[in-house]
Amino acid sequence: MPHRTVTPGPAALTHDPWLSHSVRIERLVEEMPGVATYDLVFDDPATAAAYTYQPGQFNMLYLPGVGEAAISISGDPGEPGHIPHTVREAGNVTHALAELKIGASLGLRGPFGSAWPVDVCIGGDVLLVAGGIGLAPLRPVIYALLRNRDQYGDITLLYGARSPEGLLYADEYTDWRSKGLDFQTTVDRGTAGWKGNVGVVTELLNRMSLPRPEQTWLMSCGPEVMMWYTIQAALARELSREQIYVSLERNMNCAVGLCGHCQFGPEFVCLDGPVFRYDRVESMMKVHDL
Amino acid sequence: MLKFASCDGCQLSLLDCEDELLAIAGAVDIAYFLEATSSVRPGPYDVALVEGSITTPHDLERVRQIRKQAGFLVTIGACATAGGIQSLKNWADHEEFMRCVYAQPEFISTLSTSTPIAAHVPVDFELRGCPISRHQLVEVLAALIAGRKPRTPTHSVCLDCKRRGTVCVEVAQGIPCLGPITQAGCEAICPAYNRGCFGCYGPAAQANCDSLVDHYQQQAVGTERLVPLLRNFNAAAPEFQAASNRVAGGDAS
Amino acid sequence: MADGQSNTTERFLPQTGLQHLIDLLTTDGYEVIGPQLDQGAIVYDTLTSVDDLPRGWTDRQEAGTYRLEQRNDDALFGYVVGPHSWKQYLFPPLTTISTADRTDAGWEFQTPSEPPPRRAFLGVRACELAAMKVQDRVFMGGVYVDPAYQRRREAAFIVAVNCTLAAPTCFCSSMGTGPQCTQGFDLVLTETDAGFLIESGSDRGAELLEQLPTREASESERDLGKAARQQAVDQMQRSLDTAGIRDLLLTNMEHPQWEEVGKRCLSCTNCTMVCPTCFCSSVTEVADLTGDHVERQRVWDSCFNIDFSYMNGGVVRNDVRSRYRQWLTHKLASWHDQFESSGCVGCGRCITWCPVGIDLTAEVAVIRGSGSATNEMHTDVAMQGET
DSSP: OOOOOOOOSOOOSOSSTTOOEEEEEEEEEEEETTEEEEEEEESSHHHHHHOOOOTTOEEEEEETTTEEEEEEBOSOTTOTTSEEEEEEOOSHHHHHHHTOOTTOEEEEEEEESOOOOTTTTTTSEEEEEEEGGGGGGGHHHHHHHHHTGGGOSOEEEEEEESSGGGOTTGGGHHHHHHTTOEEEEEESSOOTTOOSEESOHHHHHHHSOOSOGGGEEEEEESOHHHHHHHHHHHHHTTOOGGGEEEEOOOOOSSSSSSSOTTEETTEETTTTOSEEEHHHHHHHHTSTTO | OEESBSOSHHHHHHHTOHHHHHHHHHHSOOOOOTTTOSOOOOSOEEEEEEESBBOSHHHHHHHHHHHHHEEEEEEEHHHHHHOOGGGGGGGSOHHHHHHHHOSOGGGOOOOSOOBOGGGTSOOSEEEOBTTBOHHHHHHHHHHHHHTSOOOOOOSBHHHHHHHTTOOOHHHHHOOOOOGGGBBOOSOSHHHHTTOOOOOTTOBOTTOOHHHHHHHHHHTTOOHHHHHHHHSSTTTTSHHHHHHHHHHHTSOOO | OOOOOOOTTOEEEETTHHHHHHHHHHHTTOEEEEEEEETTEEEEEEOSSGGGSOTTEEEEEETTEEEEEEOSSOOSSOSOOOSOOTHHHHSOSEEEEEEEEEETTEEEEEOOOOOOOOEEEEEEOHHHHHHHHHHHHHHHSSSSOOHHHHHHHHHOEEEEEOOSOOOTTOOHHHHTOOSSOOSSOSEEEEEOSSEEEEEESSHHHHHHHHTSOOEEOOHHHHHHHHHHHHHHHHHOOOOOOOTTHHHHHHTOTTOHHHHHHHHHOOOOSHHHHHOSSOOOEEEEEEEOTTSSEEEEEEEEOOTTSGGGGEETTEESSOSHHHHHHHHHHIIIIIHHHHHSSOSOOOOOHHHHTOTTOOOHHHHHHHHHHHGGGGOOTTTOOOOTTOO
């Protein structure tokens, strides 16, 4: 019955889970209005050298006096020296973060949480389905898969956003495709000049060929309702529950399973998630207001 | 800092912020604060702190003017956010009151009700309490200066009682207490001095007044005690008003 | 519950010896915390003398009611548990967990490394020992250890006292946590009319025991102790049927009883605050006027607060029904998944200190009574956060 698994990621940097490390904004990219990517570097070289993370994990970014926010890491785990976080302005912390400039000092605790199963799906086909800013936690997977491209079969990314402007990391698409990513985008509403797909991302899934469903792994991140329909579509295409992974979001306060905020049934989303294999959370995703 | 029907106690809370007052005075430009200075400058104002309830036709006109002048309008205190203790008149015969009190009631121009500011103009933030907490006032001002959302609690007084180790006066002594349905902010003072909560900070979020009232009635707390308990500084707060009306048997407004 | 202790090592401590114990602990540098009368209840606070203990008092408890009453004897521990629990010393209502200072080179972060407060807890009940064990798993048994809790916990000296009576709200027998103290203490006492039976449960307890004016307990004295402990077993009225409780609750997430209890529940947080195992907290930022020195303070919070499940875009558990369900299913069901034990130790505090007397054992019984009749969770497909 108990199914607590050991956090698959590397242990966080410190034995005191409350201690933040000083980091600085090294690079700042405005992705779209209200969304920016902050590359952070540690002040302390020893801390920087010790820091590694796995795709899907998150950090707690801390602005003293304002508070902390859980932000997934959107960088290349192979280059952990500078750590990108793509952040949408949504609350006090992220608003205050948006005021900061390159060189600004802030705190970081992490990495925390579970990882996408990039090792589990070696030898198989990988299907990534993202919605909106949900591409950010999946970008480390893209980097990791493409870095070891020969270890995987087909790698497909289906990415939906409300509008063409809402598609993240557009300047990287060519590179990803050239490295062997089968990549399709779709938007809810096209704009002038948009020649791509219009509609929900599950339509792309319904249309694509899945030659060997028993060896295909789905990783999905986006609004819960989008993930839900993606899961249903995948199940209909004969993927098993054990081949489906989702990243869930709850109010994370401590990030280390000690504060109770992010509970989702028996799960602490900060500790057992944010990435879950679907069979583990299926019954809870069906309960209202859990 | 502008005032309607009220006792000025909430305005005084700002002057009571002794430690923080200089920092506040340094960070903001105080344009209108009669309790502190008679020097007054005309609007528009970035932030208007409004104390007091609307009780006269003149108030009505003035609050609309203030709204036009104010970038961000914060109502402070039970009068401004819920009508205050003077909203007891909402349940009484206002004409009769005037006849009893004034020799020539025809010179009195007043409304039959005391109502919160938000009943008449849009309000950007409500700071509860009778009086308000100076800590919360500083928090609101600090948040406005920093451009963030103020952090004020929405939880019940009970949580603060427990945090400070106060034994529940209701459970241990049978003292009727509004703590379970009242918003925190006062640091749970009254139960710490062996008194039930008077509801000074108004209804907590999603306050379950019916259940508490049912319980007190089962405990044989009479209408003559329950109605005044609910009709206090926040008598006209919708949740408390509905509860007191239910206890009183619908014999009021 | 049978008297499962061998008791062969039980010693006899005369009534006058208890002051000796307090003095020894004090001399050892411990701040002794124990039960005493305050605010119309028996609470825990610092004490120096046996005269501080609630001699001759007891508590009468029912759902939503607690009253002090005088006993017709001079018992020092003749009551069960009050509104306080040892949680307030191990996991304090407010703890500074980290600090930040602005320097020319940027923010500097630190965590406090204060010396652990040396405290001796006098009068710890079996259910409270069980509660500490539960919180040990929460704060020290997982991937991350809470340093503040660990410091306090490891420094604490525990003098347990067996219950010799049970309140109508007690149900530790059915939770398998009491009423007899079996482990997790340094010393354990059983109070009888003649004096105390005392036994050690740790090396440091044994060391202290040797310094106390005890003698070998006679068989009749041991029998007196046994009878006193049995009285608590015999008085236990309430129970919680824990058979299959995890699956029972987790497969009844849409049971109508949640709605029903949601109408009575005040969502006032009292049950979670008095619960000796509830561990929910929030961190608040406290800055000085310049904003150059900031402390992060952890304060007790509760799953009954609306803000507790706030996310960007809305509150997840936005009605009393879903919050009560979260509390109860966590406490009695998903706690097993998380910590391999129940989160409930049967102390009954949540029943007594609920202003409207909601009784979790009764709520569970209702859900159990209708069983799978409303087990519709798996067919009710609906998503939260739908826009």
